[in-house]
Structures are given as structure tokens and as C-alpha cells.
Amino acid sequence: MKPLKEFIIQFVGLKVGKHLFEYKIEQAFFDHFEYNEFNNARVDVEVELEKKSTLLELHFKASGFVNVNCDLTNEPYDQTIENEFELVVKFGDEFNDEHIDILIIPHGTYEIEIAQYIYELIVLAVPIKRVHPGVEDGTLGSEILDKLEQLSPKLNDEKEEEEDIDPRWNTLKKLLTDNK
Known part of the structure; x- marks a missing residue:
């Protein structure tokens, strides 16, 4: 060189x-x-x-x-x-x-x-x-970050899953909270 x-x-x-x-x-x-x-x-x-x-x-x-x-x-x-x-x-x-x-x-x-x-x-x-x-x-806006945000697991999904649970399980959960 x-x-x-x-x-x-x-x-x-x-x-x-x-x-x-x-x-x-x-x-x-x-x-x-x-x-x-x-x-x-x-x-x-x-x-x-x-x-x-x-x-x-x-x-x-x-x-x-x-x-x-x-x-x-x-x-x-x-x-x-x-x-x-x-x-x-x-x-x-x-x-x-x-x-x-x-x-x-x-x-x-x-x-x-x-x-x-x-x-x-x-x-x-x-x-x-x-x-x-x-x-x-958190101020950068890009397509890649938007896609990552879209594909990342959300906390709201967990709450929705809890609402779809069989109501008999809710009665059992009540027993756990009553003992405390």
C-alpha cells in the first residue's frame, strides 16, 4: 500500500x-x-x-x-x-x-x-x-423497529388468555385467595 x-x-x-x-x-x-x-x-x-x-x-x-x-x-x-x-x-x-x-x-x-x-x-x-x-x-421511528414491536409478545395477550379460562378454575382460584 x-x-x-x-x-x-x-x-x-x-x-x-x-x-x-x-x-x-x-x-x-x-x-x-x-x-x-x-x-x-x-x-x-x-x-x-x-x-x-x-x-x-x-x-x-x-x-x-x-x-x-x-x-x-x-x-x-x-x-x-x-x-x-x-x-x-x-x-x-x-x-x-x-x-x-x-x-x-x-x-x-x-x-x-x-x-x-x-x-x-x-x-x-x-x-x-x-x-x-x-x-x-425511544425516539427513532423505522420500519424495522415497527416490525419488531409488532412481532414481540404483548402483556395484553396474557390477560386475554385469562378471560378465556374455564369458569370452574375461577372457583378454585377463589379457594386459594380465601385462605390468606
Whole structure:
């Protein structure tokens, strides 16, 4: 997969200290990763890079929304995204990304690609079970919910069944209530 140029940070020319990078993530970003779970996306990502003499510290912060389909009704809705991630970049003999929050890059490397980290930061911020807010508060009106309501068992059916009971059983029920 071809790297996205705007997500490559060349840190070799930066002074020691903190540097801020801002990105606006939209659906085209996820299309690059061939991820089609989102209908639309608008996420602001801030990456604060703190360059030190022997390592780099990156602090990722994402906020915004992604439009996803509800798992219950399949209705699209905007899911709020809020997530943060810390990454430490060290220099070593060879590339190593086995640890979640530590990246080791070879000496002499002058840039780092952060697109994969931003992608994972956003995708992992989406809840496993995606439920439309209208389902939770009862304001969503959809054909699927109407059909589920129509097919669900009703409490009124139980009362109707009790009325159809043989009247001799009512006399026996009276005996149970008289003893109390």
C-alpha cells in the first residue's frame, strides 16, 4: 500500500521541543485502507511530537464523528469519536513495532509515517456494539423497529388468555385467595 505523504513527519529538521501537527480525517482516508465500515467520517486529529535528544514522544488526540449503521436497526447515525494514544519512538539497530506503544526505528531514519496509528486510533474508538441513540431513548421511528414491536409478545395477550379460562378454575382460584 502506497503511504500517504501528508502523514509522514520528517523530524530530522525539527528543533528539540514540542511540535503540533493537525489533520482533518475524512472518508477518503479510510478508503485508502480499504475499510468500508464507515459511511462518512469527520475527525480532527492532533499529533503533538516532542523531540528529545535520544527519542521522540508522540501524543495522538482524535475527536469528531463517524457515520455508521446501527447494529439493531441498520439505520445510519453519527457516532462521536474521542480517543487518545501515546507513542514513544526510539532509535535502534533495526525496525521493531512489536510493542503497542513503543516503536523502534533504525539509526539514520529521518521520518516517520503515522497514518496507521491514526487509522487504528479512530477505528478502535468506535464501540463494538453500535446502537442508534434514537433506539436508546425511544425516539427513532423505522420500519424495522415497527416490525419488531409488532412481532414481540404483548402483556395484553396474557390477560386475554385469562378471560378465556374455564369458569370452574375461577372457583378454585377463589379457594386459594380465601385462605390468606
